[in-house]
Amino acid sequence: MIRRESIPHYGMTATGQAELRQQGVVVVPFMDSVRMDPERLQPHYHEFFQIFILQGQAQVMHDFQEYRVSGNTLVFLSPGQVHTVRPSDNLGGTTLSFSQEFFDLRSTPPSVLYDYPFFFSVDVAALLQIPDGDSDGILPLVPLLQSEFDAALPDAADAMRSILRLFLVRVNRLYARLHPHKEASRAGQLVRHFLLSVEQRFKEITTVGGYAEILGVSANHLNDIVHEQTGRSAGDIIRQRRLLDAKRLLLHSDLSVSEIGYDLGFHDPSYFSRFFRRYAGSAPESFRDQIREKYH
Numbered sequence: 001m002i003r004r005e006s007i008p009h010y011g012m013t014a015t016g017q018a019e020l021r022q023q024g025v026v027v028v029p030f031m032d033s034v035r036m037d038p039e040r041l042q043p044h045y046h047e048f049f050q051i052f053i054l055q056g057q058a059q060v061m062h063d064f065q066e067y068r069v070s071g072n073t074l075v076f077l078s079p080g081q082v083h084t085v086r087p088s089d090n091l092g093g094t095t096l097s098f099s100q101e102f103f104d105l106r107s108t109p110p111s112v113l114y115d116y117p118f119f120f121s122v123d124v125a126a127l128l129q130i131p132d133g134d135s136d137g138i139l140p141l142v143p144l145l146q147s148e149f150d151a152a153l154p155d156a157a158d159a160m161r162s163i164l165r166l167f168l169v170r171v172n173r174l175y176a177r178l179h180p181h182k183e184a185s186r187a188g189q190l191v192r193h194f195l196l197s198v199e200q201r202f203k204e205i206t207t208v209g210g211y212a213e214i215l216g217v218s219a220n221h222l223n224d225i226v227h228e229q230t231g232r233s234a235g236d237i238i239r240q241r242r243l244l245d246a247k248r249l250l251l252h253s254d255l256s257v258s259e260i261g262y263d264l265g266f267h268d269p270s271y272f273s274r275f276f277r278r279y280a281g282s283a284p285e286s287f288r289d290q291i292r293e294k295y296h
Helices: 018-023 030-036 100-104 141-151 156-178 186-201 208-215 219-230 234-252 257-263 269-280 284-295
Strands: 025-029 049-055 058-062 065-069 072-077 083-087 092-098 127-129
Touching: 018 025, 018 156, 025 030, 025 141, 025 156, 030 049, 030 083, 030 092, 049 058, 058 072, 065 127, 072 083, 092 141, 100 156, 100 234, 127 156, 141 156, 186 208, 186 219, 186 234, 208 219, 208 234, 219 234, 234 257, 234 269, 234 284, 257 269, 257 284, 269 284
Parallel strands: none
Antiparallel strands: 025 092, 049 072, 049 092, 058 065, 058 083, 072 127
């Protein structure tokens, strides 16, 4: 049995335009990514979202579930999900990778990414077969994303963000037709409600006990179920969501470090700085300088 602790995690494939990659988006032909990083054929995970648009036959491992796919298939990966693809000789397609920061730029919480049933889910299919004919117009958007990424013209990130949003809307329409809503298991429902609650209330509720109270379970039970279903502790999910917003504010706002800490529910600026340094690996001020040098 594969243990999650032994599984490596990788960043985005180092290809194409560095500026777009630093902003949190990469689009690359699937087999090109495999040739550049053959270690990705082994189980691994990411801290960003990824969609494989596969064309042909392959064996997919998605959070330890095995699937054989053929034709035009979408594979959805949320941050932290362990996966790999074993391609056939004739496999084609595209790997689309993007961060929540990229997708949510200038958007207020909660992220609409949480509205899509194929992300942050433990009970529904993470794969979607695109029928012949593609009446939803999903596949034609993929070369548009690729061409914007490859050309990296001015405002390419905004163009890609708009195309990506349209892509997900069209995918969701097809997904809803092919996978009508069904009741999830109790564990699956609890985890999804927890994830949604964190996305909506991470600034005001900062403890596992606080979420357990609104979900009507004990803190220990919530942590056990979340860890069982996702491989992560409930506390880590809360911390990472607060850290994500801190990074966004450090990049995109002119608030002081203390003001950002207060905005995220830290009443002691020094505690916020220690929190950020521990989980981001640098002081907030250093992170702001480095990230703005990359993006601006």
